[in-house]
Amino acid sequence: MTGIDSVQLKGVIVHKVGNPTRGEELRLSANALTLNDEIVSKLLTKYFLGSFNENEQYHFTHISDLALNEVYTYVTQIFDNPASFEAQSALLAHFLYNKSTHVKVKEGEFYVAHFDDVPFGNSYVQAVGLFKSESKETFLKVFPHGQSWEVIHEEGVNINKLDKGCLIFRQDRENGYVVCVVDVTNKQQDTQYWIKDFLQVEPYADSYHHTNNYLSLCKNFITKEYPEKFEVAKSDQIDLLNRSMDYFKEKEDFSMEEFTREVMHHDEVIDSFMEYKKNYESAKSINIEDEFAIHVSAVKQQQKGFKTVLKLDKNFHVYIHGRRDLIEKGIDEMSGKKYYKLLFDEES
Structure with a gap:
């Protein structure tokens, strides 16, 4: 305070x-x-x-x-x-x-x-x-x-x-x-x-709590439910976290229909998310509205907990802020080890 x-x-x-x-x-x-x-x-x-x-x-x-x-x-x-x-x-x-x-x-x-x-x-x-x-x-x-x-x-x-x-x-x-x-x-x-x-x-039941609760819901779904229901790479999880946070940072008002369409994309992911939301609200004894004004302070508070770091063994930490299309994942045939290829224009 x-x-x-x-x-x-x-x-x-x-x-x-x-x-x-x-x-x-x-x-x-x-x-x-x-x-x-x-x-x-x-x-x-x-x-x-x-x-x-x-x-x-x-x-x-x-x-x-x-x-x-x-x-x-x-x-x-x-x-x-x-x-x-x-x-x-x-x-x-x-x-x-x-x-x-x-x-x-x-x-x-x-x-x-x-x-x-x-x-x-x-x-x-x-x-x-x-x-x-x-x-x-x-x-x-x-x-x-x-x-x-x-x-x-x-x-x-x-x-x-x-x-x-x-x-x-x-x-x-x-x-x-x-x-x-x-x-x-x-x-x-x-x-x-x-x-x-x-x-x-x-x-x-104000905009702060709706914003705060929805971002907590998104973070829990993406980090826990999403990788269990779908075969996704860690980089894909981080990409979805980034897209979720970007939506709340760029918009003034939240719309459930718009959010799921722009952020989740795929019908099966949207269905899984909606089911998770229902269970989340029941477990937490809360009700998150489908439309509400986004509270900037709640977004800033939640942003601290959205971890967008890709940890590779104990050797590398890769911070991913966007552009999932510039990351490629594969397996090296000689060593059998996994790798990520990062495409960029310049380094600083």
């Missing part, structure tokens, strides 16, 4: 949340942190907010009534009555503790924070943040000892690596607020307790 220099950290409280199935405790703090040190406040703000992608927005949900979503209700109380901050943080910690029963859930510090002047679009709003640190790192501390120096080790939290976070903007309350989420640990389907069980959030 950018532009956080103006953010005001109004209050933070820390609770210790364990895993009840391992006999670990829930230990509640009696009071919020004393934020007299401006440097500490700035470091906490960076730790809390630095990892969020403000374009990737969610909202609170509930199967029957939004008011029954516990986190939504407790956060609303903090917005409406800031004096209840500590009491509501304890209720949030209790609820998280009750949802931390999976065997892979780790004990950690649970922070509840109240912010003001958080950038949101073209304005600045209040926000409540929920964060959990599960990973500890070892640090060396050098200190003076008489006429010499000594070194000890300490365990602590890396402020550049937020494990789990949720930032709730005071916007669009009636639809479950606007929420940003971070979850870099326990990404397996059975351990997503932070997003599914605790927060109970779903992504907004």
Whole structure:
């Protein structure tokens, strides 16, 4: 998240949340942190907010009534009555503790924070943040000892690596607020307790999520399903990845019919892709529209994961950016080894 220099950290409280199935405790703090040190406040703000992608927005949900979503209700109380901050943080910690029963859930510090002047679009709003640190790192501390120096080790939290976070903007309350989420640990389907069980959030069906989901779908199909269903060379996979990414970079709007015709070409590949899309949506519990506006930020984010490198043993890495017709593959009769022939005009 950018532009956080103006953010005001109004209050933070820390609770210790364990895993009840391992006999670990829930230990509640009696009071919020004393934020007299401006440097500490700035470091906490960076730790809390630095990892969020403000374009990737969610909202609170509930199967029957939004008011029954516990986190939504407790956060609303903090917005409406800031004096209840500590009491509501304890209720949030209790609820998280009750949802931390999976065997892979780790004990950690649970922070509840109240912010003001958080950038949101073209304005600045209040926000409540929920964060959990599960990973500890070892640090060396050098200190003076008489006429010499000594070194000890300490365990602590890396402020550049937020494990789990949720930032709730005071916007669009009636639809479950606007929420940003971070979850870099326990990404397996059975351990997503932070997003599914605790927060109970779903992504907004907007252009960012449609673009992001469709590019993830394409990447998974091309790298996993495509080579299993069809006999294709690695260079053909990379070519299809390039064509998919080029479509999203060059167009302003997405059309399923146009995309499959221009990128997939062959009917049997299109049929396989459409079947994969149906299964992908079902497995991910999402619905990707057939037409939507392409979001530039989502394209830039996904481009990092589109690997277009052809790795040949441990000797060569060939970066392929286009023009599959200028690559020829064959087998050398003398050595029996495979080869690629690259046709080009000049080198640089």
